[in-house]
Amino acid sequence: MRREEPTLAVLVSPPGRGAVALIHVSGSRAREVVARVLEGGELPPPGGLRHAWLVDGAGERLDDVLVVAEDAGTALAGLPLVELGVHGGPAVVDAVFAALVWAGAQAGDWKELLGQAWRTGARDALFLAAHRWLGRAVSGTGARILVRALSGELQARIRAALEPAVNLEALGALEAASRRAAVWFRPLRVILTGPPNAGKSTLFNALLGWDRATVSPQAGTTRDAVEEDLLLGDRPVRLVDTAGDRGGAGGCGGPRRRQVQLFLADGTVPGLAAADLAGAGPPGGASVRAVNKLDCLSEAARAELPAGWLPISARTGEGLEALVAAVFAAADGASGPGEAGSGPVLFTRRDLRLLAQGLGEGAAARRARRELLGRARPGRVSHPGRV
Ligand SMILES: Nc1nc2c(ncn2[C@@H]2O[C@H](COP(=O)(O)OP(=O)(O)OP(=O)(O)O)[C@@H](O)[C@H]2O)c(=O)[nH]1
Ligand SMILES: [Mg+2]
Structure with missing residues (x-):
């Protein structure tokens, strides 16, 4: 016979402050434990809900809570489950947990709840x-x-x-199909490199949607690399802004597998020409090259931009969509997420x-x-x- 599962009390909503915090009480004796801390001791039937006063061991009211009872047959762990919707401040949550532990529950975390579901064999x-x-x-x-x-x-x-x-x-x-689908779960590392003042931090902030990195007309502003996770076109990306240089942020061990270097050149630098850019850019691996500050360039200067470099303006956003598409194309090679x-x-x-x-x-x-x-x-x- 299966041993009796301990009754777990788990905060399933994020900790902190909020209108509501959700606590799951799951285990063979979940209903009994919760009944001990409800004024009147009456739980809703499985599948039902009701408002009730939650009280401590001395009968003092701690909070007005919404009690939802789930049937063991549909609950995650295949055991009786009671959900308590309590006020979301940490003081109430702490007091409710103390009362549940007094009533016989074990405080646990979300992973323990999944472990319970695995032990009971209710879920694959x-x-x-x-x-x-x-x-x-x-x-x-x-x-x-x-x-x-x-x-x-x-x-x-x-x-x-x-x-x-x-x-x-x-x-x-x-x-x-599963291998290609990994792009939806594992962030692609995109490293911004290029000479000082090219606009790497401006591009970083533009893609991120807020001013995370410091931008200034002074060359050499960014000293230490800054990283942020974001979604680009629904794909998770880890964007890295680096200090300006021409060689790229390769590090040792050669290019990583899921990494693209985005090399940015400054389109306003006088005399910028194909010859200047020919040798520039990352040393190897997946890479994309772009010329920034398109908004400052005359029609004639735009027409002269070298082939193989994407024209963009980090300031106005022009060309960024094409740039993101090029980054993903470089990362995916022939096998996109399809x-x-x-x-x-x-x-x-x-x-x-x-x-x-x-x-x-x-x-x-x-x-x-x-x-x-x-x-x-x-x-x-x-x-x-x-x-
Ligand atoms: N006109 C224009 N100015 C830009 C653009 N992108 C960046 N700038 C300006 O170029 C200057 C340098 O920008 P940053 O983003 O700090 O350049 P960076 O490559 O991060 O520079 P370092 O961190 O010093 O290597 C700032 O004055 C920006 O406002 C752009 O698309 N158009
Ligand atoms: Mg910078």
């Missing part, structure tokens, strides 16, 4: 991984991909490729590795396919792992 590992990733998803396409693992579409695709017989072609297609956004794909590195192994032959490949199948089925077969 891919569902739990998607549940966790959705809590920090920033890309809309990425979120839609994760939802396909909540709805079971992804698991159905995996099972169809493995049962009743292994369909290597279907597995291969899933692997290729149609990855429209079908169920795998998203964790671990599952991608299993799938790649499963495409081979022999005992190791068979083991990998078995494990993948286990991750697509409810039951305590495979730990969701670090995702």
